[in-house]
Amino acid sequence: MTSSRSPGGRGPAPPLSRAQRSGVLRLAAGGRADAAVQQQVLRALLDAGSSCAPADVIAALDRRVGSCDDIGLTRVGARLRALHATLIVAGDDDYPPHLWDAWPELGAPLWLFSTGARPPAIRRPAVAVVGTRRPSTDGLRTATALGAALAEAGVTVVSGMARGIDQAAHRGALDGGGTTIAVLGTGLGVDYPARSGDLRLAVAASGALLSELPPGAGPRPWQFLARNRIISGLAIATVVVEGREHSGALQTARLAGGQGRDVWAVPGSINAPASAAPLALLRDGAIPLTGIDDFVTAISGSATSTGGRSTPDVAWQLSADATTLLDLLGAVPASTDALMAASTLPAHAVLAGVAELVDRGAGVMTPHGVVRS
C-alpha cells in the first residue's frame, strides 16, 4: 500500500504553500478541471519546484483550464462556508494517504471538498461497498448487512450515495454505529439523488461527504465515472454487491484492481440480471464473498461481526408445509408455480406456507417471488 510498490512511485504528496492553495481553489471552483488537467497542474507545480511562484504556474495554465474569476471565487467561498465545507489539497494532513498512494501515474485528485463532523475519518482505512441503482431485494439486504458488519468491526464504509446498493451500504454502516463516507458525483450543495437529504446529513455527521466538484455542480454522467476513481482509491478493498452488465460498479471494481486493491464480488445466480457484474468480476479473478463474517474477518483481522447472514432458528415453530418450502427457497425469487412443482403441494398450501415463512422472518417477498432471508 505504499508508493514503493508501484514502478513509477513517488513520495508523499507535496505540501503546498498558501499561495499555491489559493491557486488550487481557483481551479477547483472553476469546476472544469478534469483529472488530466489536475495532473498537469500538479506536475507543473512539482517541476517548478521552489524557483517559481506557484501562482504564476497556475496562472499560466489558467487560459487552458478556465479557472474561476474573483467574483465567482467569492461566491464559491461563501457557499463552502454555508455548507461548513473545507478544501483539502494534496499534501494537507487531512488528505487521505490511501488515495494518494493509489495513483502512481498522478491520477489522484489534487483537491477534495469535504464536509463532515469527523474529517480524520477519511484518513483511516476504508472498504468500498458499491452496486447497482436497481438492486434486487436480496442485494439490498446484503449491502445493508455488509455496511453494518464493517461498521461494527470499526471499518469505514465508502460508497457513492447512489440509490440502491450505495445508499443501503451507507444506511447499514449508520445502523451499525460506524463511520461512513460518501463520494458524490455532484457538488456538495446539490440535492442529488433526490430525497437523499436526510441520509447525506447522517453520513456527514458520521464521517464525511467528499466531492472534487465545486459545490453547485449538478449531475453530469462523466462526473460519476470520474468520481468512481476516488471511491476505489479511498478503499483498501472494494466489494461489488450487485450490478448489471455495464454497471458503474463494474468500473469502480476495475479501477480498484488497477490500483492494486482487493476486489471482492458477491456471487449471485447466473439467472439474475443484477448479478452480471459480480459474476464477470469473479471470472476475472475477484475474490468471492461467501460470507459476511469471513469477509469482515479477512478485512479487519478480527471476527467481531454479528451482522452476518445467520438465519434465525425458526424451524421449530413452522408448520410442516412451511418447513418443506423453506428448504426449496434460495436467493433467486421463486414463483408460486415453481414452488408447487417442486413441493407437490396444492396452490393454497404453497401460498399459506410462503406467507408463514415471511411472517416468521424466514422469507422475504419480492415482486418476482419469494426469497430466503
Next chain:
Amino acid sequence: MSAGLPGFTVIGATGAAGRQAGDRVRAALTATGVRLPSRKILASLAPADVPTSGARFDLALCIALLVRLGVVPASGVSGCAFLGELALDGTIRAVSGVLPAAAHLAEHGAGRLFVADGNAAEAALVSALDSVPVRDLVELIEICNGRMAPRPTRQTTPAAGPPVSDLADVRGQAEARRALEIAAAGAHHMLLLGPPGCGKSMLAARLVGVLPPLTELQALELTAIRSVAGLLAGSGPTALDRTPPLRAPHHATTAAALLGGGTGIAKPGEISLASHGVLFMDELFEWPRRLLDALREPLEQGHVRIARSRATVRYPATFQLVCAANPCPCGGAGGCECADAQVWAYRRRLSGPLADRIDLAPRLRALRAHQLVDPVPVESTVTVAGRVATARAAALDRWAVLNRAAPPTKVRATARRDALHILGRAVEAGVLSGRGFDRALRVARTCADLAGEDVVASAHVHEALAHRAALRDVRAAR
C-alpha cells in the same frame, strides 16, 4: 265529463305522444263500436310534474273512460293495471319498459296486469303478477265483463344460457385459479397481474361460470336494467336470464357509458349492466384516474346516482370488480428485468380509492411451451362452482351477506387469537395497512369457508396475506 265543446283532452302529459293520447283513445273506441257522448272529456295524468313519454298510458286512459261510461264495471278492473298503446283500429300495441313497471306494480299490490300480446312474456317474468295478454279493445272489454276467460300466457321455459367457457381450459396459473375461487366465494374484488397473453381475460370470463345462478329477484333487477337500457331487442325477453353478467368495457369508455348518462333522463351504464355479475377492467393503468375515482361510490354503496336535466335517477350497481394489468413496467413477457424497486413504484400507481378495495392480486406467468403442448389436467368449472356454492351458503347463513360485506367485528369474533396476531405483525412490518387488516381477515374468512371450517386459523390468514402480497399496502422496503 263535463259540458262544453265535445273533445278529449289529456292534461299532465309531457311529450307529444302523451298529449295525443286523447285522439288515439277516441279513434280506437269508435272503431270498436263504443259511442262516445258529445261532451267534453278531460283526463289528468297526476302528478303533473313527473315526466312521461311515449303512449304507454293509452290503455289505462281508455279503461278509465270505459268504466265512467259504464261499459266495464268498476269491480271488473279493481286490482288490475293496464299498460299498452292503442292503435286507431282498437288493437293494443306493445310498449317498452314493461318489466320494471310490472315488478313495481307487483310490489305495490296489483294482482293483474293487462298488456299487449307482445309484452305478455316479459310481464309474465314477474311471477307475483298475473299477466293477461289482450289483442284489442273488444277482448279487453269482454274479459273485464267476465264474459271471456283470459288466454293463458305463453309458458316460459328458462332459456339455456350460452355455453359458458370452462375453467379447465385455463392452463397453469394455479395461484390465479385459487384466487378466482376465493373471489367467487366471497365476492372479493380482484386484480390479475400478468404479462400480455397469459390468460387474464380468459380467467375473468370464467369467473362468471363459477358464480351461482342469479336468484329471481336479482335476475328481475338485471333484466329491468337491460330493458331500460334498451338492450332487450324486439318484443322483450321470453325467459329470465339467470346467468351472472360479464361486462368488459374498454378503457376508452366515457364516464357516461361507464356510470350511466345521456341527455334528459340518464340511461344505465356498464356498472349497472354488470349488476350481480362481473365488471372486467383490462389494462387498469390505462384507465383515466377520473373514472377510477368515480367508481368509489358504486363500489361502496352498491348503486349509482346520476343527475341529468330532467331527472335524477338511481340505478343498482352491485358488481364484482375484476381488473387486469401488466405486472411491471416492461410488461413481463419473456423474462422481466425490472428491478424490484421499479416494480413496487409501478404498482404504487394503483394507490388511492381503488387499491383500498382490492383484496386479491394473483400473479400470472407467461405460459411455457410444455404447458401448451402437454397441459396438466386441472379442475373444471363444475367442481370449483360446487365448492364456491357451499362456501357462499355458509357465509349467507352466518351473516346474510357475502364475506366481502361482512361486519368486521363479527368476522374477528370467528378468528383465533394467533390468526389475528399474524395480521397485527403484518401491519407492524408495514406490509399491510390498518384498513387492509379487516379486508385481509375477510378473505381469510372465505378461505376458511372454502375449507369448510367455522374458525379462521393461521393458515387461512397466511393465505389471505399471500394473495395480497403483490399489492403492498404500505411502502415497506427501500
